[in-house]
Amino acid sequence: MGEPLRVLYIDDEVDLAESVAAFLERGDDRFEVETVPDASEGLDRLDAREFDCLVSEYDLPDGNGVELLTTVRETRPALPFVLFTGAGSEEVASDAISAGVTEYLRKGSDPERYRLLRNRISDAVDRGRAEREYREIFEEVPDGIVVHDVADGEFVDVNEEFARMFGYERDDLLAAGFERILPDEPPYTPERARQRIREAADDGPETFDWPGVTSDGERLWVEVHLTPLRPRGEERVLAVVRECTTRKERERDLERYQTVIDTVPDMAYVLDPDFRFALVNDAMVDVTGYPREDLLGAHASLLFDDEAIDEGEWNRDRLRSGARESERLETRLETADGERIPCEIRGDLLPRGGEGEWRGTTGIIRDVTERKERERKLQARSAAMDASIDGMAILDADEEYVFVNRAHVDCYGYDDPDAFLGETWRMCYGPEELARFEEEIMPELFEQGDWRGETVGVRADGSTFPQELSLSLTDDGRVICVVRDVTERKRRERGLERQNEQLEQFARVVSHDLRNPLNVVEGRLELAREESESAHLDSAADALDRCLTLVDDLLTLAREGRRVDEREPVDLGALAEDCWRTVDTADAALVADATRTVRADRSRLKQLLENLMRNAVEHGGAGVTVAIGDLENGFYVADDGPGVPDDAADEVFEPGYSTADDGTGFGLNIVAEIAEAHGWDVAVAESPAGGAQFAITGVDADE
Structure with a gap:
């Protein structure tokens, strides 16, 4: 047996009322039905005890069922009310629905009407109990709770905590509507909020941070968790909302600070008073090879040996004595894979706390190894340029030579590199090429950042030579020049051109001057075969076929070749x-x-x-x-x-x-x-x- 279902039935037809009550109780042992003849006594019974459902006739000795419903709704808005009447009409039904009736059912002599009444009562009570349980849970949850209509994002229901969070009474917030608590600034617009609700309905739960506006116009950040709901076939989204303004402010401050130190190309850190890393930048993570989470909270000795710690202890004593800056400290840093690299450290004291306590240090660590590697690479690059078989030179912003390699000197027929230093590139070209440089090459170089092509250079003795020239513009306005003497290549190209011309001439001879006579011979052979059956003619025909095939092969080689x-x-x-x-x-x-x-x-x-x-x-x-x-x-x-x-x-x-x-x-x-x-x-x-x-x-x- 389930939980009792207490029903108050008001009807002045006493015999009928008792029959209905007996039918309801006999069909379902949960039902406990009391009957009264008029509205006045019915209201007294409602005041005397709790009922789960009220059933009433429309025509009553002291009024009608709709008037009774209106009175009941003033004090018991959630009590299920079934209007079970024999004097029904469309007007009565309309008035009852407007007054908030739970069910409207016409009487009848068929027992099926009583079974239908019992089912309607049972369903209404179950829904009411579920609604009460839902509301109790709804209000007990410590977070803000909202039920959204997926179609337009509007509030279907909110709990008291959510209303309090934004400075409203619950009924006022429901009346004010969805957009009242939303900012209207990209990307946090009302339309985007509706889109997030629709996405949760379609794709499933999601969590995100979102700004809101309180009743006094203040910005309030909340963490929102959306979950799709489908009660009684309706499409809803449940939002669990938790204030996170303080967290967002901390995150923004930390993000700004982290962004600042991440822009520093050198390693940057913050040490707490116990010499443990409280903050490190991206460069620190990249160079040391330790994940950020391994560095944070670790003692400085993770990276630096005892000698380095004892040597300066990050200049702690000097910092504690009141000096604002530390001297540079040369030491060694050990990476996660055991590599030891020389580095330079410069630290500074963090501002003292409210009671004057020392709060630690912040500093910059510069990897000297990288600088030395750059110097080594620069020396190697200079040596490579000197050893290059191509001429290489560097012009400064005034287009004067500041570096030339040996090949560049030899390419132009000079004996000493000093012949170029302090001179402009114009010393290497004649009047026609200089005009081309001024009008075509240099404008394209300064517009595109590079130029590559063929030019004609002038040697020290005044002779000219063809060259391939590559020019590149650096960020500081210098020009990198690479020159290659292509005299021999040009000579080979001219030879190939002559060979191609000869091959084309040969192909013309083979195609026309040789093939035509052979075609004449072929025709004559056919005529001769009509006049004679000599075996010599067959041999001649075979030889002629071989000649024609040979001509085709030679033409293929001459005209197609390796193309x-x-x-x-x-x-x-x-x-x-x-x-x-x-x-x-x-x-x-x-x-x-x-x-x-x-x-x-x-x-x-x-x-x-x-x-x-x-x-x-x-x-x-x-x-x-x-x-x-x-x-x-x-x-x-x-x-x-x-x-x-x-x-x-x-x-x-x-x-x-x-x-x-x-x-x-x-x-x-x-x-x-x-x-x-x-x-x-x-x-x-x-x-x-x-x-x-x-x-x-x-x-x-x-x-």
């Missing part, structure tokens, strides 16, 4: 199938097991594969089998033909090498050129079937 165009992803297996269809393979067979996709110039890779396939058929015969497959960093093309002689493995890629009667000797040379143009390596060895296997490696896969 590749834009690379793209290429399906190796699919390309091999395409190549096989364009090569005269007779009865040869292809096994394409390659699955790799490579980045390559498709047309040149196609030419490479066709040449290797053609080579296999030419040397292996009509029935040869050609296989193409993947390697770990490339692919292979293999056959089951006679293979390559061991002593010829290094010669097969040379121009003109061939063991076939009708070979040109350039097919494999073209393969080597294409591979090299892609940055690949190609090598030949015996295949598993005893033939030749060409391995192409160093190939970039397309991921």
